Amino acid sequence: MPFTPLHLGPALALKSLAKHKFSLLIFAWAQILMDLQPLAVxxxxxxxxxxxxxxxxxxxxxxxxASLSGRLVVLGLARLCGKKTGTTPWLTWRIAILSGLTGSLSHVLLDALxxxxxxxxxxxxxxxxxxxxxxxxxxxxxxxxxxxxxxxIVMGVSGLVDWIGQP
Ligand SMILES: [Zn+2]
Incomplete structure (x- = not known):
């Protein structure tokens, strides 16, 4: 640790820049998996x-x-909610793996500091x-x-700009 949810700070910054090319959910799932051992201790x-x-x-x-299990759960939930997952570019294997590895490796880096x-x-x-x-x-x-x-803040401004730019 630091307290596991705090690891989401950099993830929010990353999400604001990478947008749909980064899964905040899988990153967060990786944080939980990383801190299971300290929790057990x-x-x-x-x-x-x-x-x-x-x-x-x-x-x-x-x-x-985290990438494998997170992607399966997210796509399963999306299908349950009636979302057509096969035709959407979101949460590809590439995005899932990058998000999971970014989560676990950044976790080690931040804790190691x-x-x-x-x-x-x-x-x-x-x-x-x-x-x-x-x-x-x-x-x-x-x-x-x-x-x-x-x-x-970046996500809020970006969302506002998108909203203003809509016809
Ligand atoms: Zn930790």
Whole structure:
């Protein structure tokens, strides 16, 4: 972690720029999958909070799992709601995989900037060269909130411009 929902801050900024080429839902699903291990450690009191799931190597299969399962669930729900999913370009495999991997890999990167107990480059490097001590947990949380607010503002302005531009 930082608190899992805070990881959505950069995702909102990314969504505001990439629009339909990025799935916020699959990115968010990847955040949840990434923090299942720390949650289990918190609940049981056993294990390392930022263990092997918080490495770039393991973030790849977790991101792919988020892509696969997230796409299946979203398309299934869309079909249940009567949306014709076969003819729409949204949530292609490419978008799902990019969104899932962006979610899991950015999760490791952001956590690695503040947690000394992480080994993001495991098994190649056994320390955390990304943590400098310059950024605190609170500082990271503030940064993530601000990026989320910036993304929401861009989305709002973009939506307004689109709306104004409609005939
Ligand atoms: Zn985490």
């Amino acid at each position: 918190i609940l049981t009191g056993k294990g390392q909070a930022h263990g092997v799931t918080h490495t770039f190597l393991l973030a790849i299969p977790i991101g792919l799992a 503040i947690y000394t107990d992480m080994h993001p480059f495991w098994p190649f490097i056994s320390t955390n060269p990304l943590v400098t001590g310059q950024l605190t947990d609170g500082g990271m949380a503030t940064l993530l909130v601000y990026t989320g607010i910036a993304g929401l």
